[in-house]
Amino acid sequence: MPELPEVETTRRGIEPHVVGRSVARVIVRNAHLRWRVPDKLKKELPGQVIQSASRRGKYLLLVTHAGTVILHLGMSGSLRVAPCDQPADKHDHVDIALDNGDCLRLRDPRRFGAVLWTRDDPLTHKLLKDLGPEPLGPDFNGAYLFHTSRKRKRAVRDFLLDGHVVAGVGNIYANESLFLAGIRPSRAAGRLTQTQCEALVRTIRQTLNRAIKAGGTTLRDFRQASGQPGYFQLSLHVYGREGEPCPTCGTPIRARRQGQRTAFFCPKCQL
């Protein structure tokens, strides 16, 4: 599912329901997610007050005084706030029950997601410490992208998917941003000009911000915390639109397998 805009949409959805609440208990129906849900979560989280709900890349962080819950939605995960007595779906694997009868409920059919617990500063956690800058933050700019991409031979689409380069840009938004910047997904990252890097940073930020505003992209199973789908799929220019006319020039959009993921582009507008 979820790329950065979907995770941010989720964060904003759950924040008012969880911050300031204390955790009553943790219910793990299936601990077999990407990594086993740690036993310590059940031991150490109950009784703690959730101080904040933040995000780093595609990771969600629930901070308490005793430690931090690190959540990842993988490909098919979603979080919602529901009354605890509402029956769980077969893919509702973890509940964090709150002191008011609500619970934060993780649904994840493919189980590529994760629920972890750390007592240390989460930013030093193995999974987070080497992440690149936040794409919507000040450290992600044209100069950074230009500098980082020098001598890199990877296709720029693949380069953007690498969390060490920039955190949270997935296949949908990489393709969309490259379209708006007029750059082919297959272009070697190291061959981008400074001007192109600046344009690309602008289109990435613009695309992510617009997607957040639309509540994310729902292609299959993404849901906001409220249960509502996102609407950004209606604004996609190239992603999933093979054969449809380019919104700029009318040339049919092409799809090609690039590495493990499909790239979409207009053969005329993107060089």
Added chain:
DNA sequence: AATCGCGCCTGACGGC
């Protein structure tokens, strides 16, 4: 150091 391919899972969809 950088890059590539694999594998973890379920479910939806299209072709036959």
Added chain:
DNA sequence: TGCCGTCAGGCGCGAT
């Protein structure tokens, strides 16, 4: 209707 192959928004890991 059903079976089968293909594909999917992520990402860490080991091999090269």
